[in-house]
Amino acid sequence: MLRRTPRRKPRSRRRWHERAITQARDCGLLGADILGSGRRLEVKIKQGAGAFVCGEETALIHSIEGQRGMPRPRPPYPVTRGLFGRPTVINNVETMANLPGLFRMGPEAFAALGTAGSKGTKVFALSGQISRTGLVEVAMGEPLRRIVEEIGGGVPEGHVFKAVQIGGPSGGCLPGPQLDIPVDYESLKTVGAMVGSGGLVVMDERACMVDVARYFMDFIQREGCGKCIPCREGTRQLLAILDSLGRGRRREEPAGALERFQGLISLERLARVIQDSSLCGLGQSARNPVLSTLRWFRAEYEAHAYDRRCPAKVCPELLLYEIEEDLCNGCTVCARKCPAEAIVGSRKSPHHIIAEKCRGCGSCLTACPSGAIKVS
Amino acid sequence: MSIEQVLARHPGRSRDHLIPLLQELQQELGFLSRPAIRQVAEHLGLPASKVWGVATFYNQFRFQPRGRFPVVVCRGTACHVKGSAAVLAALQHELKIEPGATTRDGLFSLEVVACIGACGLAPVIAVGDDYHAGVTPQQVGRILADCRRRAAEDAPTKAAVEEALA
Ligand SMILES: Cc1cc2nc3c(=O)[nH]c(=O)nc-3n(C[C@H](O)[C@H](O)[C@H](O)COP(=O)(O)O)c2cc1C
Ligand code: SF4
Ligand code: SF4
Ligand code: FES
Numbered sequence: 420m421l422r423r424t425p426r427r428k429p430r431s432r433r434r435w436h437e438r439a440i441t442q443a444r445d446c447g448l449l450g451a452d453i454l455g456s457g458r459r460l461e462v463k464i465k466q467g468a469g470a471f472v473c474g475e476e477t478a479l480i481h482s483i484e485g486q487r488g489m490p491r492p493r494p495p496y497p498v499t500r501g502l503f504g505r506p507t508v509i510n511n512v513e514t515m516a517n518l519p520g521l522f523r524m525g526p527e528a529f530a531a532l533g534t535a536g537s538k539g540t541k542v543f544a545l546s547g548q549i550s551r552t553g554l555v556e557v558a559m560g561e562p563l564r565r566i567v568e569e570i571g572g573g574v575p576e577g578h579v580f581k582a583v584q585i586g587g588p589s590g591g592c593l594p595g596p597q598l599d600i601p602v603d604y605e606s607l608k609t610v611g612a613m614v615g616s617g618g619l620v621v622m623d624e625r626a627c628m629v630d631v632a633r634y635f636m637d638f639i640q641r642e643g644c645g646k647c648i649p650c651r652e653g654t655r656q657l658l659a660i661l662d663s664l665g666r667g668r669r670r671e672e673p674a675g676a677l678e679r680f681q682g683l684i685s686l687e688r689l690a691r692v693i694q695d696s697s698l699c700g701l702g703q704s705a706r707n708p709v710l711s712t713l714r715w716f717r718a719e720y721e722a723h724a725y726d727r728r729c730p731a732k733v734c735p736e737l738l739l740y741e742i743e744e745d746l747c748n749g750c751t752v753c754a755r756k757c758p759a760e761a762i763v764g765s766r767k768s769p770h771h772i773i774a775e776k777c778r779g780c781g782s783c784l785t786a787c788p789s790g791a792i793k794v795s
Numbered sequence: 796m797s798i799e800q801v802l803a804r805h806p807g808r809s810r811d812h813l814i815p816l817l818q819e820l821q822q823e824l825g826f827l828s829r830p831a832i833r834q835v836a837e838h839l840g841l842p843a844s845k846v847w848g849v850a851t852f853y854n855q856f857r858f859q860p861r862g863r864f865p866v867v868v869c870r871g872t873a874c875h876v877k878g879s880a881a882v883l884a885a886l887q888h889e890l891k892i893e894p895g896a897t898t899r900d901g902l903f904s905l906e907v908v909a910c911i912g913a914c915g916l917a918p919v920i921a922v923g924d925d926y927h928a929g930v931t932p933q934q935v936g937r938i939l940a941d942c943r944r945r946a947a948e949d950a951p952t953k954a955a956v957e958e959a960l961a
Contacts, residue, residue: 465815466815466818468814468817468853468854468855468856469853469854469855469908469909470852470854471909482814483811484810485809485810485811485812485813485814485849486810486849487848487852488852503811544914545915546872546873546876546914546915547872547876547877547917548876552873552914552915552916553915584872587872618872618914620872620873620876620914622876626876631875631876634875635872638909780884781881785933
């Protein structure tokens, strides 16, 4: 599927915001004297420059002030000392977007939706291996299963649901049996996930949970600001352990196996130390993607560490590529596509893959016209 | 627009002008050149090292010119789950450059972003202003060939060059 969207520059999106502000000002809803009430409010848009940690409130303040977006210890909380040293309230746009409805319907109607501890509704962004993707708004406390299966239409036909990742990079992965959990702040915490960003990424049997954990840890490790040592060094170490689980024999040092076993054993403890001793929420929640996958998909970790297999056939170095002789017609396509020169054989005779040279890139698998290449 | 003209739009010298200034300069120049960094520092009365420190902290800023076709690969979660790593590998293989680099002929540059914002269409890549949804590694060759063809079409013909020289 190839789609072209019309020419669009990021600038124009900014112009919409600015136009909305101008319109509000023209109607007297913003400015020095709102609707003649003597109250004053200005709205100004500050564009972020791309840093995950700038979602943390003190880092956000530093970023607006023109500094590197690094958090600082709290207290003082921003409500006492925030932007330019003044008291500051920080809210998400979605929180603000709830205000008009809250005033229009009254607090009772708003609180009637949701659960005892989590009121109102929440917007989730559904994506991944799911039939219907997009933004959905549900009352707090809806079972996760309803969002995934009813609203999202479940995983594509012919595939089996495996996990749903909820809450963005600091969130966690939940398996099928946990889908009946109500989606609210308290319940998700009990299973090692969180509402967080409201992202819901659905995965089917094609996803490898070790790979997913490694993917998040790589992101967190790169996006950490580097100010405090537990987060900076700890996430790097977590990533190294996860990397070692996916490293094939070819790239492993002699002591690699020992490191791998030790790593798996120390994973949980390391994750907890980082949680307890990091300065900001990024480090404090860095354990979630690792511990949640480890908790619900331990067998998959063990297959990587001890059997050197990737059951979902994702981690390239753990895959064994072979050519079935009776299916191979010797067309040489695979040998020409292989970046590692791992395929040998002459024209019109069966080819062979030298396992020691293979990087597991999968090029030959997609290139072979006769389906002679098998992965295990 | 020149560096001076962008600076003139921000007569205020307070530190909070720094990031908007860098953003506008990058918009105009395509990247943050050394002279741009130095002039911003002078304008705001900051050491150039501070400006450099801020600019390198944020993912948005580039310090090399982009290619004529900047290829941006989304490596967000939804795209990862749908196979963006293989798409990136295919692009690296075809262009023979790493993310952050530009090809020698100046035609392509390769960038990685955390989320393009179209997760429902994953995996997504952007080539200039064109967004491609549901990209597979197999499509990469065709997308790049398309760009090369467009570049060749725009290239001045031999006759035009001779005419211009005459
Ligand atoms: C690493 C990190 C990233 C965050 N990113 C965001 C973000 O992208 N958007 C957001 O609204 N809040 C983010 N937060 C939470 C904010 O710090 C803050 O708690 C929240 O915006 C408060 O607004 P609310 O009470 O209206 O939700 C992040 C927190 C951390 C620790
Ligand atoms: S926990 Fe990580 S991101 Fe947060 S302040 Fe420490 S190093 Fe920076
Ligand atoms: S998987 Fe990649 S490296 Fe291995 S034989 Fe096939 S093409 Fe070569
Ligand atoms: S994850 Fe790729 S567009 Fe959001």
